[in-house]
Amino acid sequence: MIKFKIDGRTVEGKEGSTVLENAQALFIDIPTLCYHPELSPFGACRLCTVDVKTNAAWHLTAACETPIEENMEVVTNSERVEEARKLAAALLYRRYPKTKAIVDIANKLGVTDDEVPPKDDERECILCGLCVRTCREIVGVQALTIHDRGLGRELEQAKIDFKADACIGCGSCAYVCPTSFVKMEDYGNKRVIWNKAFTMAACSVCGRYFVPEEQLEFIAKKTKTPLQDLLICTSCR
Amino acid sequence: MEKVVFSSWDGKIFDNRQGTEDAVKTELPLGIPSPQKGGEVAAIVSWNGIIVNKPQADVVGLLIAYLQEARKLSCGECSVCSLGIDEALLIIEGIRNGSSSSAELKRLEGIVALVRENAKCSFGRVAALSPLADALEYFEADFTNCAKEGGDKGTLRYQSWVGAPCMQACPAGIDIPGYLELIKNGRFLDSLNLVRERCVLPGVIGRACTNPCESACVRGTLDAPLAIRLLKRYVADAELANGGGILPTNEAKEEKVAIVGAGPAGLAAAFYLRRFGYGVTIFEALPKAGGMAAFGIPDYRLPKDILNYEVDLIKRMGVEIKLNTKIDKLDWQGLQASGYKALYLAVGAHAGTKMGCEGEDTVAPDFVQGVDFLRELVLGKAVKQRGKVAIIGGGNVAMDCARNCLRLGFEEVIVVYRRSETEMPASSTEIKEAKEEGVKFEFLKAPVKIVRKDGKLVGIECISMELGAPDESGRRRPIPIKGSETMFAIDMVIAATGQKPELEFAAKAGLAISDWGLIKVDEQNQVTNIAGVFAGGDCVTGAATLIEALASGRQVALAIDAYLKGEVFSRLPDIDWGDARQQHDKGFVVKIPRQETAHLAIEERSKSYEEVERGLDAAAARAEASRCLRCYRLVVWA
Numbered sequence: 005m006i007k008f009k010i011d012g013r014t015v016e017g018k019e020g021s022t023v024l025e026n027a028q029a030l031f032i033d034i035p036t037l038c039y040h041p042e043l044s045p046f047g048a049c050r051l052c053t054v055d056v057k058t059n060a061a062w063h064l065t066a067a068c069e070t071p072i073e074e075n076m077e078v079v080t081n082s083e084r085v086e087e088a089r090k091l092a093a094a095l096l097y098r099r100y101p102k103t104k105a106i107v108d109i110a111n112k113l114g115v116t117d118d119e120v121p122p123k124d125d126e127r128e129c130i131l132c133g134l135c136v137r138t139c140r141e142i143v144g145v146q147a148l149t150i151h152d153r154g155l156g157r158e159l160e161q162a163k164i165d166f167k168a169d170a171c172i173g174c175g176s177c178a179y180v181c182p183t184s185f186v187k188m189e190d191y192g193n194k195r196v197i198w199n200k201a202f203t204m205a206a207c208s209v210c211g212r213y214f215v216p217e218e219q220l221e222f223i224a225k226k227t228k229t230p231l232q233d234l235l236i237c238t239s240c241r
Numbered sequence: 242m243e244k245v246v247f248s249s250w251d252g253k254i255f256d257n258r259q260g261t262e263d264a265v266k267t268e269l270p271l272g273i274p275s276p277q278k279g280g281e282v283a284a285i286v287s288w289n290g291i292i293v294n295k296p297q298a299d300v301v302g303l304l305i306a307y308l309q310e311a312r313k314l315s316c317g318e319c320s321v322c323s324l325g326i327d328e329a330l331l332i333i334e335g336i337r338n339g340s341s342s343s344a345e346l347k348r349l350e351g352i353v354a355l356v357r358e359n360a361k362c363s364f365g366r367v368a369a370l371s372p373l374a375d376a377l378e379y380f381e382a383d384f385t386n387c388a389k390e391g392g393d394k395g396t397l398r399y400q401s402w403v404g405a406p407c408m409q410a411c412p413a414g415i416d417i418p419g420y421l422e423l424i425k426n427g428r429f430l431d432s433l434n435l436v437r438e439r440c441v442l443p444g445v446i447g448r449a450c451t452n453p454c455e456s457a458c459v460r461g462t463l464d465a466p467l468a469i470r471l472l473k474r475y476v477a478d479a480e481l482a483n484g485g486g487i488l489p490t491n492e493a494k495e496e497k498v499a500i501v502g503a504g505p506a507g508l509a510a511a512f513y514l515r516r517f518g519y520g521v522t523i524f525e526a527l528p529k530a531g532g533m534a535a536f537g538i539p540d541y542r543l544p545k546d547i548l549n550y551e552v553d554l555i556k557r558m559g560v561e562i563k564l565n566t567k568i569d570k571l572d573w574q575g576l577q578a579s580g581y582k583a584l585y586l587a588v589g590a591h592a593g594t595k596m597g598c599e600g601e602d603t604v605a606p607d608f609v610q611g612v613d614f615l616r617e618l619v620l621g622k623a624v625k626q627r628g629k630v631a632i633i634g635g636g637n638v639a640m641d642c643a644r645n646c647l648r649l650g651f652e653e654v655i656v657v658y659r660r661s662e663t664e665m666p667a668s669s670t671e672i673k674e675a676k677e678e679g680v681k682f683e684f685l686k687a688p689v690k691i692v693r694k695d696g697k698l699v700g701i702e703c704i705s706m707e708l709g710a711p712d713e714s715g716r717r718r719p720i721p722i723k724g725s726e727t728m729f730a731i732d733m734v735i736a737a738t739g740q741k742p743e744l745e746f747a748a749k750a751g752l753a754i755s756d757w758g759l760i761k762v763d764e765q766n767q768v769t770n771i772a773g774v775f776a777g778g779d780c781v782t783g784a785a786t787l788i789e790a791l792a793s794g795r796q797v798a799l800a801i802d803a804y805l806k807g808e809v810f811s812r813l814p815d816i817d818w819g820d821a822r823q824q825h826d827k828g829f830v831v832k833i834p835r836q837e838t839a840h841l842a843i844e845e846r847s848k849s850y851e852e853v854e855r856g857l858d859a860a861a862a863r864a865e866a867s868r869c870l871r872c873y874r875l876v877v878w879a
Contacts, residue, residue, distance in 0.1 A: 047361045050321045056829060063829035064359040071831060091355050095324040131317060140427075150426050152316035153323075155403055155416045155873070156435065162317025 008076040017072045024052055024067035032080055034067055035089060035109060037182060038132035043141055045069045046133045050092040051109060055079040064088050089113055102126045105182040129185040131162055135177035145222070147171035147198075166198040173202035173216030207237035214238070249375040250290035252825070256379065258296065287876040288368035289825075291375045299879065300380055301337050301387045302397035304372065305330065306877045310401045311369050314873045316422065322365035325356045329373060336384050339391020343384040350377060358827045362871035363459070364418075366828045399879040405872045406822045407469065410457035413792035415439040417454055417469055418873055424472055424866035430486070433476040437488075440473075440791050441512040441555065442505060444481065444547040445534050447474025448854065451668055451786050459822055459872050465835035468857070468865050475862040481550050488558050494518040496805050499581040501568050504532020505787050506778025507587035508552065509794025510801070511560045517802050521560045522581070526567035528620065532589050533779075534787060536616040537638065539645050540850040571750040573774055583773050583801045586747070586760060587794065590779035591616075594739035596633055598701075600691030601736065607698040608691060611642045611737030618645060628732030629653040631701055633688055635665040639737040640672065643680045646735075647847045654680050655729070659687040659706050664716040674853060677843050687719065689726060691734060700730045742780035759783055766800035766810040767793070775801060822872075836865040 005016040010027065017026040022045065027034050037049040045068035052067040057077040064085070067078075079085060090113045097110040101120040110117075131150075139148045147170040153159045173195055178188035188197040193213045195202040202216035214237040224231045248255040284298035285291065286307045293300060308330045315323045329349055335341030353370045360366045376384075387394075407417040416435055423432035436443045450470050458466035480486050498514050500507045503525035511521045529535045530552045534543065556562060576584060593610025595601060601608065607626055609617075611634065618624070630651045632642045635658035646654045656675070658665060661684045665672060676682070683703070690702040705725035708717035741758050753761040753770040760769060760776040767775045777793035779785055796812065803810035839855040846853055857865065 046318070048319050050319060050359055050361075053359055058829075063827065064355075065829040066359070066361075069831070070829065087351070088355055088359060091351050092321050092359075095328060095352070096320055098328065099320075099324050131320070133318070146427055149428060150318065151428075152318060152422060152426065153313060154316055154422060155314060155419045156438070157419075158313070159317075162323070 006072050006074050008072050008074065008078065010078040011080055021072060022068060023054055023056065023070045023072055023076075023078055026072060027054075027067060027078075027080060034080055035093075035112065036068065037105065037109060037130075038134060039068045040134055040137070040180065043134065043137040046137065048132055049096070049130075051089055051113075053085055053088045053092065055082060055085050086113075090115055096130065100125075100128050100130055100183075103128050103130065103183045106130065127184045127187075129164060130183055131164070132182060134180040134182065135186055136164060138176045138180045143172070143174055143176050144226070145170050145172060148177060166200075168198070168200045171198065171200055172219040172222045173197060173200070174219045205235060207240055208232075208235040209240035210237060212237055212239075245292055245294050246296050247293040247379065248290065249379070250287075250292055252290070254379075258293070282878050285876060285878040286372045288371055288874045291372050291379075299394070299397055300376070300383050301333065302394065303399060303877060303879050304376055305333055305337060306397055306399045306401070306879070307372060307875065308333070310403070310875055310877055314364055314403065314875060315369055316362070316364075316871070319361035319365065321352075321356050322360040322362075322369050325352045325360075326369055328352055329370060333384075336388045337394060339388055341388065343381065343388045346377060346381070346384060349373060353377065360828070363826055363828070364871045364873040367826050368873060368875050371825070397879055399877050401878075402876045404874050406457040406459055407454040407467075407872070410453040411439075412453075412786070412789045413439040413795065415454075418869055418871045420476070421467065421469070421472060421866045421869040422871065424476060424862055425869070427863065429476045429479045433480055433486075436473055436476065439795065440788065441509050441794075442534065442548070442551050442787070442791060443473050444477035444551055445505075445538075445543060446788055446791070447471065447477050448543050448547070449534065449538050450788050457822065459870055460868060463830060464832040467869055468835055468838075471836075471838055471854075471857050472862055472866055475857050475859075477547070477551075478856060479859075481547070485550065486554070488512070488516070488554050490516050490558050491518040493520075494805075496520065496582040497522065497580050498583045498585065498801060498805075499524065499576050500585045500587060501571075502532065502587035502589055502778070502780075503530035503552075503562050503564075504587060504589045504778065504790065505534060506589070506790040506794040506797075507532070507585065508555055509791045510585050510587065510777070510798045511562075511794075512555050512558070513795050513798030514801060515555070515558045515560050517798070519802075519805070523560065523562045524566045524568050525562055525564050527616075528565055530562050530564065532790075533591075536591075536619050537612065537641065539615070539618075539641050541644065541648070541846065541853050542641070544852050568746055571747045571752065573750065573771060577773070582805055583775065585794075585797055585801065586752075586769070586774065586776040586780060587778045587790075588742055588744075588746075588780045589790075590740040590742045590784045592741050592743045593736055594741055596688060596736050596738050598633075598688040598691060598736075600693065603691070603693070605696075605698065607733045609733075609735055611638045611735050612740055614642055614735050615645065624649055626733040627651055629655070629730065630733040630735060631688075631729060631731045632656045632735045632737055634658065634737035634739075635660065635667055636737065636739075637667045637671055638740070639735075640667045640675050640680075642735045642737055643675055644678060647678050647680065648850060651733075655683055655731075656680055657683045657686050657688065657701075657703060657729075659685065659719040660708065660716060661685055664708075674840075674846075678847050683729075685719065686727075687721070688734070692728070698732065698734060700728050701734055702726050702728050740779070740784040744780070757783065765812055766803070767797045768800070768804070773804070830870065833868050835868070836861040 035051045037051050038046050047066040047069040053064050054067045055062050093110045093113045094115045096106050097115050100106040101123050136148045147167050149165045151165045152162050175188045178186040193204045204213035205217045206213050220234050246257050283295040284293045284303050286303045312326050315326055317323045332345045353373045356370045405418050420432040420435045452470040454469045455466040460466050497520035500523040503523045507523050515521045531548050534548055593612050630646050632639050643654050643656050685706040686703040688701045689704050692700040704721045706719035709720045712718040755761050760781050762776050762781050767777050769776050775797050777797045778790040800810045841853045
């Protein structure tokens with residue numbers, strides 16, 4: 005166990021755990037957006053900013069990515085920390101003023117900005133990377149990757165790349181997307197997600213179309229379960 | 242630029258804009274060319290400060306240029322840096338065209354401070370918005386004037402430079418943070434293609450490079466340098482494992498170029514020239530292409546299928562490689578008559594140098610030059626000697642010979658080096674692996690006489706050395722201790738004290754050769770004293786590294802392209818922008834240990850030529866690549 009201080013309190017935490025995990029266990033409220041407890045941290049939104057001191061100096065850092073260290077001091081509620089979070093939220097709000105998840109966090113952190121550039125888009129990709137990490141770490145395929153800007157890459161804006169032949173249509177990305185940018189639509193025996201169409205399989209008991217065939221094939225192969233055994237929807241199982 | 246009007250370079254402030262102080266000579270980047278023809282540089286905006294040379298410089302315009310370039314480097318993963326740059330651009334562009342008041346700048350202060358401390362990577366923290374801090378503090382008047390004047394001031398003509406400590410150290414200028422980031426995001430083929438922009442033998446380099454980049458890596462001062470070389474190897478191997486790829490070319494051009502030597506320099510030139518569309522023919526004396534990579538680096542370091550694959554890729558682009566074709570006599574007129582419009586000499590340095598030891602002129606199977614020994618092994622020649630072998634020298638060639646001898650079954654392998662271990666030029670990995678395998682070392686000894694009995698080599702007499710003051714190489718000079726000669730009973734001696742080019746083929750052609758026995762070329766465009774004849778690689782520099790040869794090949798391809806188009810080749814100047822390792826990094830960086838590669842068990846090694854270094858797997862490669870801090874540094878000037 006590692007001894008460290010958070011908001012003046014001396015506490016103990018497990019080796020390898022992050023500041024955010026410990027704060028949440030202690031019911032200390034730290035805002036998050038691109039964080040998910042089941043996924044590796046990404047540090048994109050910078051909303052979980054805290055102030056930490058390990059040697060001599062204090063540093064602002066993302067709590068989700070910072071492992072606790074022996075004798076580390078953490079401050080989650082100073083004016084400096086709140087200003088940093090508010091500013092990060094304000095930058096996001098100016099870019100995505102109609103996106104609900106962003107509006108909510110901006111309101112929560114006290115962002116007041118009347119001079120936001122006009123925008124119509126409600127469902128934007130905020131590059132939080134939740135879909136990419138979910139697809140890779142939970143589902144285990146690599147249908148989504150981040151395409152960053154960089155030297156010689158001449159991308160106007162970073163974006164998420166979709167690889168159609170790797171996608172099994174499970175919809176986990178749509179489930180985690182905080183802005184509903186990832187759209188999944190089911191029409192009868194068809195599902196469309198990321199502009200790829202899937203044929204759905206029907207439950208052998210109730211006949212409801214409940215899962216893409218490709219997803220079933222993937223699970224059958226991965227778990228070495230016969231396909232027939234998987235053709236029962238969750239309600240009938 | 243010696244006398245300036247304002248400087249905040251390196252955090253030291255010098256402000257003479259009111260003209261009250263005497264202009265001060267400061268240690269500033271020198272030799273910066275101006276983008277305005279015939280003009281002087283007016284101002285510089287960089288990660289390390291702002292410098293103003295001419296009082297009427299358009300600093301606001303240059304700040305916009307900086308932000309526009311910074312935007313291209315801001316990956317987009319963390320919101321504060323990319324959105325912060327866009328916000329800064331919006332505000333400052335508004336001020337420049339008069340649509341915003343300079344009061345808007347107040348909003349930038351908080352953003353600049355936030356990004357400098359809390360961006361996700363080193364580029365964000367150190368470079369993205371850092372000159373704005375100085376701009377907000379010292380250039381308020383410029384902003385106010387801009388806002389008052391308003392109107393369309395047009396776009397400023399400027400030049401930019403992007404580097405990183407690792408990129409500065411790499412002789413080929415590979416975009417290292419770029420290819421590491423692509424690996425981190427699982428885009429292995431994209432990463433490989435990015436490497437190929439500067440280095441055409443990534444599989445070879447990923448195993449045999451001296452990796453000066455790793456010595457420069459900023460993480461070296463924090464936990465451990467990035468395994469940049471192993472990551473390059475990973476993506477090269479990944480392509481081969483996935484069935485290989487194709488290298489694209491452009492529309493075919495009429496002109497043909499001839500290259501002598503299919504080593505790394507020749508292959509690199511061939512690749513880039515062929516990609517431009519030119520016809521390329523390489524004349525190679527030996528039965529295989531690859532130069533030192535093929536005939537100098539043993540299989541346990543560089544399996545031949547990797548090199549063969551990379552050479553094959555180049556051949557499939559349409560490059561003609563004529564093997565077993567030695568050019569005995571350089572006949573440029575003859576080649577021109579055959580239609581070649583340019584010639585690149587890349588013959589390397591394949592002749593072993595003398596040791597200064599009595600008896601070394603007697604050529605025999607039991608006394609060979611290291612480079613000849615290695616080459617003949619590759620050509621399949623059997624080595625009949627066994628017993629005790631002494632290898633004279635301390636470089637990688639000596640290590641390659643020693644470890645080969647172990648695998649051949651010599652009873653005892655001794656490396657004799659005239660300085661101590663600290664001064665050995667061989668890579669530390671090579672020395673470590675050689676020791677692990679059982680190679681013995683005799684330091685501070687040099688051979689003075691080869692002893693033969695009835696024509697057979699029976700021993701070498703060595704004199705002991707002590708280290709004196711440093712010589713031109715910076716290493717302490719070995720000084721013989723009088724009367725300290727000792728005899729070593731030895732069955733074979735391999736000399737590996739240096740290599741030089743064999744240039745007899747050019748003797749009658751009038752090619753200018755230096756006193757050091759190297760081909761003389763123009764520093765800018767690598768042309769020799771004969772128009773249309775270029776040279777590069779080891780035959781120009783003396784025995785150097787693979788990556789330097791690859792860099793030379795690329796430079797010459799650009800120079801030849803300009804020459805064939807009738808243009809003047811203007812190579813990007815080597816501006817000394819100071820140590821890009823200057824961090825001023827206010828961020829909190831978590832220590833993460835480096836991913837290590839497995840090695841073949843020591844007992845297995847000396848029995849075979851199987852590759853000793855096993856490489857990283859996909860998960861380890863991605864984890865290691867994620868450690869990269871993205872230390873891009875940016876400079877713009879006008």
